[in-house]
Amino acid sequence: MPPSKRAARKPSRPYHHGNLRRALLDEALTTIRDDGVDQLTLREIGARVGVSRTALYRHFADKGALLTAVGTEGFRALREQLVAAWESGGRGEDAFRSMGVAYVRFAVANPAHYRVMFGGFVAMHVDDPELITEGHGAFHALVDAIASLQRDGFMRDDDTALMAQHVWALVHGVAMLAIDGKLPKPDGVEALMRYAFERLVTGIATVPRGS
Amino acid sequence: MPPSKRAARKPSRPYHHGNLRRALLDEALTTIRDDGVDQLTLREIGARVGVSRTALYRHFADKGALLTAVGTEGFRALREQLVAAWESGGRGEDAFRSMGVAYVRFAVANPAHYRVMFGGFVAMHVDDPELITEGHGAFHALVDAIASLQRDGFMRDDDTALMAQHVWALVHGVAMLAIDGKLPKPDGVEALMRYAFERLVTGIATVPRGS
DNA sequence: ACCTGAACACCGTTCAAGT
DNA sequence: ACCTGAACACCGTTCAAGT
Numbered sequence: 178m179p180p181s182k183r184a185a186r187k188p189s190r191p192y193h194h195g196n197l198r199r200a201l202l203d204e205a206l207t208t209i210r211d212d213g214v215d216q217l218t219l220r221e222i223g224a225r226v227g228v229s230r231t232a233l234y235r236h237f238a239d240k241g242a243l244l245t246a247v248g249t250e251g252f253r254a255l256r257e258q259l260v261a262a263w264e265s266g267g268r269g270e271d272a273f274r275s276m277g278v279a280y281v282r283f284a285v286a287n288p289a290h291y292r293v294m295f296g297g298f299v300a301m302h303v304d305d306p307e308l309i310t311e312g313h314g315a316f317h318a319l320v321d322a323i324a325s326l327q328r329d330g331f332m333r334d335d336d337t338a339l340m341a342q343h344v345w346a347l348v349h350g351v352a353m354l355a356i357d358g359k360l361p362k363p364d365g366v367e368a369l370m371r372y373a374f375e376r377l378v379t380g381i382a383t384v385p386r387g388s
Numbered sequence: 389m390p391p392s393k394r395a396a397r398k399p400s401r402p403y404h405h406g407n408l409r410r411a412l413l414d415e416a417l418t419t420i421r422d423d424g425v426d427q428l429t430l431r432e433i434g435a436r437v438g439v440s441r442t443a444l445y446r447h448f449a450d451k452g453a454l455l456t457a458v459g460t461e462g463f464r465a466l467r468e469q470l471v472a473a474w475e476s477g478g479r480g481e482d483a484f485r486s487m488g489v490a491y492v493r494f495a496v497a498n499p500a501h502y503r504v505m506f507g508g509f510v511a512m513h514v515d516d517p518e519l520i521t522e523g524h525g526a527f528h529a530l531v532d533a534i535a536s537l538q539r540d541g542f543m544r545d546d547d548t549a550l551m552a553q554h555v556w557a558l559v560h561g562v563a564m565l566a567i568d569g570k571l572p573k574p575d576g577v578e579a580l581m582r583y584a585f586e587r588l589v590t591g592i593a594t595v596p597r598g599s
Numbered sequence: 600a601c602c603t604g605a606a607c608a609c610c611g612t613t614c615a616a617g618t
Numbered sequence: 619a620c621c622t623g624a625a626c627a628c629c630g631t632t633c634a635a636g637t
Contacts, residue, residue, distance in 0.1 A: 197601090213510045219630065229603050231631080240630065292508055297499075297568055299424045312570075335583070342571065343584045350561030357508055359523075360553065372546070373554045380591030408620090430611065440622050442612080451611065 198236040200226050202246055209247065209289045214296070219243070241300040244293055245308050248301060251294040252311035255283050259318040270331055270378065273322055277348050277374045284352035285366060291356060295349070319345055333381055340381060347377055409447040411437050413457055420458065420500045425507070430454070452511040455504055456519050459512060462505040463522035466494050470529040481542055481589065484533055488559050488585045495563035496577060502567060506560070530556055544592055551592060558588055 204222045219240055220230045237243045262279035266272025284291040293301070294312075302308070320341045326332040332340070351373055355366045415433045430451055431441045448454045473490035477483030495502040504512070505523075513519070531552045537543040543551070562584055566577045 215510050218628090220628090231604085231633095232602055234631080235601060288508075295564065295568060296507055297503055299426050303569070339579065339583050342565065342576075342580050343587055346561030346565055346580070346584060347558050348561070349564060350557030350559070353506060353560060353564065354553065354557055357506060358514070365553075368550065369553050369557070372550050373557060376554055376591040377587075378591075380587040380589075429609090431609090442614095442623085443621055445612080446620060 245302040248294045252315045256315040280348040288356035456513040456516045459505045463526045467526040491559040499567040
């Protein structure tokens with residue numbers, strides 16, 4: 178085979194990637210979504226992107242760093258969807274419920290990605306500052322909404338962070354049960370969301386709603 | 389080296405294990421507890437038990453089957469602790485809270501084991517009948533307690549399974565946040581448990597308790 | 600700076616062979 | 619039946635070398 182045209186076209190950028198980091202990350206996300214996280218091999222991503230097995234180490238210290246970046250992107254996307262649900266829902270009690278639905282939907286729509294974020298893979302660098310920042314960001318979307326509902330008198334005047342942890346635990350639990358397939362098909366997720374969020378709101382609202 | 393005495397002692401059982409399956413499983417549990425699940429290699433367990441690398445395949449079809457057995461044992465242990473908490477707590481509202489505490493404590497005491505049970509490792513055989521049976525068993529401890537509280541008029545007369553899923557989601561969520569280290573040290577877990585179970589009971593009790 | 604191929608030390612699993 | 623060593627096809631990571 179003769180050398181390809183593209184190799185000769187731009188000598189100042191001799192290799193074929195302007196943004197290899199981005200390409201590798203996208204490929205990793207695709208692989209995780211389609212095949213699951215344990216099908217993710219550095220060699221395969223390299224091959225798919227059209228690059229040597231070791232080129233990845235120019236952009237990520239190791240496999241853990243790549244997974245950390247994947248998790249970071251996940252928290253960013255999750256926060257965006259939570260904020261969107263809160264704002265487009267009118268920032269009231271209904272919007273709060275919409276946030277919960279958005280949270281669970283994110284996990285159900287991206288189960289493997291969600292698992293990387295919360296799966297506790299030892300390979301992941303849990304102390305990475307960017308990961309922590311984005312994780313806090315997603316949590317803060319919840320804190321902000323609760324604080325707003327407290328200000329408007331809809332929710333109990335308990336410690337906001339504690340309330341947010343309580344809510345987070347519930348939506349996280351529902352999400353995990355859903356993606357683990359532990360809920361009855363086909364409507365188990367929807368049914369549990371409706372029930373759980375109703376009982377949640379009853380538990381933390383200012384005025385207890387009866388039945 | 390001359391052949392050891394033990395080799396000659398009992399020709400009818402020529403090798404050195406009466407219950408290799410049990411020994412392998414125990415070694416796997418120890419490794420998972422001490423070093424985490426991704427340090428678990430079949431070769432290493434074999435070596436630790438004093439057996440060839442491939443002897444394991446006589447008792448487990450593959451690594452996934454071993455992990456499945458580990459998960460199964462976990463669900464059995466969890467159920468035992470839930471039932472113990474419920475019964476020794478007097479089968480009332482306090483006992484219900486004790487079950488929640490017992491659940492979270494199990495996860496916190498055995499984080500790696502708990503993660504195998506719920507981590508969604510693709511390697512695990514999620515369709516294994518024993519795993520499913522034990523998983524259902526643990527869940528049923530919750531269902532039974534709730535049904536009892538409903539009978540005694542303490543809890544709302546909603547669908548018992550749905551209520552149990554709601555409770556399960558919350559304790560599971562609290563447990564996951566705890567073992568992921570996402571709660572403030574050193575008392576974040578205890579504080580959240582107190583708050584979350586209080587609000588949970590308020591949400592699902594017959595008579596709404598005020599503040 | 601960025602990328603490469605070869606090499607190293609692993610891993611799960613298979614298989615023919617021993618007792 | 620149960621166990622063994624050798625072999626196979628992988629994997630993450632390192633490293634000297636190329637442009």
